[in-house]
Amino acid sequence: MNLSNNKILITGGASGIGLGLTERFIQENNTVIICGRRESVLNEVKAKFPSVITKVCDLSLEEERIALYKWIEENHPDLNVLINNAGIQKWVSVADADFYESMKSEVATNIEAPLHLTSLFIQLKSLTTVMNVTSGLAFSPFAKVPVYSATKAFFRSFTLSLRHLLQSNNIEVIEIIPPALNTDLGGIGLHDAHPSVSDFIVSIFEQLKEGKSELTFGTSETRLNASVPELKASFNALHSNL
Numbered sequence: 001m002n003l004s005n006n007k008i009l010i011t012g013g014a015s016g017i018g019l020g021l022t023e024r025f026i027q028e029n030n031t032v033i034i035c036g037r038r039e040s041v042l043n044e045v046k047a048k049f050p051s052v053i054t055k056v057c058d059l060s061l062e063e064e065r066i067a068l069y070k071w072i073e074e075n076h077p078d079l080n081v082l083i084n085n086a087g088i089q090k091w092v093s094v095a096d097a098d099f100y101e102s103m104k105s106e107v108a109t110n111i112e113a114p115l116h117l118t119s120l121f122i123q124l125k126s127l128t129t130v131m132n133v134t135s136g137l138a139f140s141p142f143a144k145v146p147v148y149s150a151t152k153a154f155f156r157s158f159t160l161s162l163r164h165l166l167q168s169n170n171i172e173v174i175e176i177i178p179p180a181l182n183t184d185l186g187g188i189g190l191h192d193a194h195p196s197v198s199d200f201i202v203s204i205f206e207q208l209k210e211g212k213s214e215l216t217f218g219t220s221e222t223r224l225n226a227s228v229p230e231l232k233a234s235f236n237a238l239h240s241n242l
Contacts, residue, residue: 012086136220
């Protein structure tokens, strides 16, 4: 992937990892479009980075995903990079009274949205790259976020297949595999002790320059290369005090 002179859509690009990617891709001389549910947050990013293009969109809704694609098709038909970054994480138990209703939004945002967007955006003749943000939890889950962990395992599996399926279309598929980072994912303060997004972004772009298609950092690199017994041991250690 060329790191400059692209037109890029980053879903969930106004916060966390998405914001880190937005800032760095702007620095690398790209045109960046971000979408998200909260117009106020998008406006804050726009104030900081005037070149960014924003679009309010609730990706959990099928009709809004279609509207987003049609807007891109009409206004930005030269878009060549789709980054499926948007995701939500809920700390839940299957015993919770509202578990089923709660998990619907996670499945819609973390699975349905990127699959639907991918199927739409590969219709753009200009598209050259799809980047999917999965998680180190795709390899070894954390039981306090059971649905999130499962959606990321699903998304990694889909990404592996997608890389093969889009070879004949000359569309590159890159997987970004973050570990837990200091973001508000799951709730404010839950991840304060983890590495910064800025350090993660630096590492990710170094790997992009090397031409890698699976981008890792810290514990996610360990999990990507771990054996099955090592992953089992990691799971047991993570849950030993829960």
